[in-house]
Amino acid sequence: MLAAESGGALSLTTQEPFMRRAPALSFLLVTVFLDIVGLGLIVPITPALLTAVTADPSQAVLWSGLLGTAFGLLQFAAAPLLGRLSDRYGRRPVLLLSLGCLGVDWLAHAIAGSPGTLLVFHAIAGACAGTNTVVNAYIADVTPPERRARAYGLVGAAFGLGFVAGPTIGGLLGAVDVRLPFLAAAALSFANLAYGALILPESRPGDRTTPLTLRATNPVSAITAILRRPVLGRLAQARLCADLARMIHQATWAFFLTYRFGWDTTHVGLVIAAVALAGALFQARAVGPVVRRLGEKRTAVGGGLLSVTTFFGTAFASTPGQLYPLLTVGVLASAGGAAAQSWISGTAGADEQGTVQGGLSAIGAVAEAVVPLAAGVAFGALVAYGKPGLIFVVAATLAAASTVLLALTPAGESVRTTV
Structure with a gap:
């Protein structure tokens, strides 16, 4: 009601x-x-x-x-x-x-x-x-x-x-x-x-006893508190590695396609739009059934392995014919992100979901501020040496680290502790 x-x-x-x-x-x-x-x-x-x-x-x-x-x-x-x-x-x-x-x-x-x-x-x-x-x-x-x-x-x-x-x-x-x-x-x-303002109901009334202390609200303390928790901390590390890999890909993808295959902006835009559409349809229709069948952990780990395959294969793709199957694998990998987010939400208590998600957003904000510039500089240097694909080896390595962390994390909810 x-x-x-x-x-x-x-x-x-x-x-x-x-x-x-x-x-x-x-x-x-x-x-x-x-x-x-x-x-x-x-x-x-x-x-x-x-x-x-x-x-x-x-x-x-x-x-x-x-x-x-x-x-x-x-x-x-x-x-x-x-x-x-x-x-x-x-x-x-x-x-x-x-x-x-x-x-x-x-x-x-x-x-x-x-x-x-x-x-x-x-x-x-x-x-x-x-x-x-x-x-x-x-x-x-x-x-x-x-x-x-x-x-x-x-x-x-x-x-x-x-x-x-x-x-x-x-x-x-x-x-x-x-x-x-x-x-x-x-x-x-x-x-x-x-x-x-007109139609959105409140999902929970809030708890006025939740303290607004400096320890709870400053980003360093919030991130540290998350990382100290055994399950949630490892999941946060896995998510950070996956986000770093994704942002490296986003920051350099269009430049890589132009350099490696000589595509113009129209071709690049059409490919990006097609992949985004395919990913949207897959996540809307298939993620729920996949997770129900495999569970959150296996879906997250499987998505990580598919991401590693996509990034590593892209690094050495020399023709569009090699690239297109990898893009399909990348679409399937998107199930892992939704499963991991669901897994993370299950490790937090009902009264701390906002606190946990805020800490994770702070971690992501740091990556968003640093990675595009760093990836751009690294890609430019690799182009000068004629090895632009190596940027995706870096992304694959980060995706592999994320997958290992997920695989080593026990399934199920962590013990509730105060953040």
Whole structure:
């Protein structure tokens, strides 16, 4: 049943049948989709906007790096606090705050006349970037353990579809006016905010006894507390290794295809879109049945092995005919990520899902801030030596480390300890 809380918000009890929670899950999927569409809208346009604002292409590149770094650093600093706030006050207000800040950031991009203004608003958006943290915690609240892998697979599917739609729409709107994609992204964020404010129930009322101490909310302590837990700590390490491998791939993939096979931007874009679509369909339809049959651990380990195969094979692929089967294997590997996320949620208590997800988001924010630049520099050096594929050997090694950690982790929930 939907129950009214003292503050007037609606709440979903944990005993409510899963199908009655479907509207909330649908909103979360729409939120993830629109979040990624909004980000994708501005990807092909940001260089042109910053060039127009700075009137200097070299300065535009510098400011682009500063914007990304500021966002990542503030997200790292604030993610544990946002997660803790969602445990104390509920998921709904934190999620709505994140959506509102993101909309303000895109609106600032559309109207700002100086790069300094953009930096301030983008940093604030990074500090409020709690969408992934809260969505993952919310799903753990409203979804029984046996259905979580399917739910996280649907989140992955929404991400993939947004990844395809965003850049396509952004490129079309940007051809009309360089600021139009940012207005569209802001409109999507504010529309989603209004939609959530009207229909999204609270998944758990929160616990006012959850302390907001410096130890619990600063990123270093939050990450340390996670890593000290025997099962959760190892799963967090495995996830970090897998994320590092994925980000290396994302940062260098388009450049590799252009260098190795001589593909133009249209060809590269079509291949990326096709892989993202295939991955979205697979995660939406197949992840749930696969995890029910194999279990979370075996699915996560199997997905890791497939990732290793994909990265290592890509490193030495010399023709497109060798590449396409590897892309198919990579699509199948996506089941591992949803299974691992479901496994992680099962190691955390109901009253600490936000805290745990916030700590994991902080770990991911560090990787997001460091890996693209480091991978780009390394790829450039490898191209100079005529060995660009070796960057994917690095990714394969990290994926292998993640798989080993998963294989060595005992299945089942860890002992509940205080974070």
